Amino acid sequence: MEETNVNANVATPNAEITVNGNAEMLKVDKKHLFWQRISAMAVVAMFLVVLVTALTVVPQVLNTLNSINKVAVDAEAAIGDVEVMVSEITSASKNLNKLVDDNDEKLTEAVTNLSSVDFDGLNAAIKDLQDTVGPMANFFSRFR
Numbered sequence: 516m517e518e519t520n521v522n523a524n525v526a527t528p529n530a531e532i533t534v535n536g537n538a539e540m541l542k543v544d545k546k547h548l549f550w551q552r553i554s555a556m557a558v559v560a561m562f563l564v565v566l567v568t569a570l571t572v573v574p575q576v577l578n579t580l581n582s583i584n585k586v587a588v589d590a591e592a593a594i595g596d597v598e599v600m601v602s603e604i605t606s607a608s609k610n611l612n613k614l615v616d617d618n619d620e621k622l623t624e625a626v627t628n629l630s631s632v633d634f635d636g637l638n639a640a641i642k643d644l645q646d647t648v649g650p651m652a653n654f655f656s657r658f659r
Contacts, residue, residue, distance in 0.1 A: 615622070
């Protein structure tokens with residue numbers, strides 16, 4: 516029994532290392548806990564930033580998408596109108612071509628007759644008429 520007491524009172528080098536090792540492990544664990552708390556706070560802060568950003572950006576994105584949809588609908592309607600106009604212009608062009616083809620002889624005759632008009636003689640006749648009628652008009656306008 517005494518031998519047991521003697522061994523219990525004597526400090527062994529292994530026991531000292533164990534106590535010092537536990538103290539070191541406790542310091543390291545405290546540092547790890549400190550950094551884990553900082554990391555957790557950073558993650559919470561990043562989550563809050565992402566949440567606030569999402570809450571402010573999502574409505575703007577929805578408004579933009581609605582505007583894009585409206586523009587797309589308007590563009591589609593405009594394209595439909597352009598298609599109708601193109602078909603109407605094509606039809607009018609065909610009708611004009613038919614009109615010209617049907618009346619080409621009459622148009623040629625009209626242009627020929629128009630080119631044969633003596634505009635200088637016509638202008639001279641109009642001037643003579645003005646010279647003749649002008650004084651009569653002045654005379655009769657005095658009796659009003």
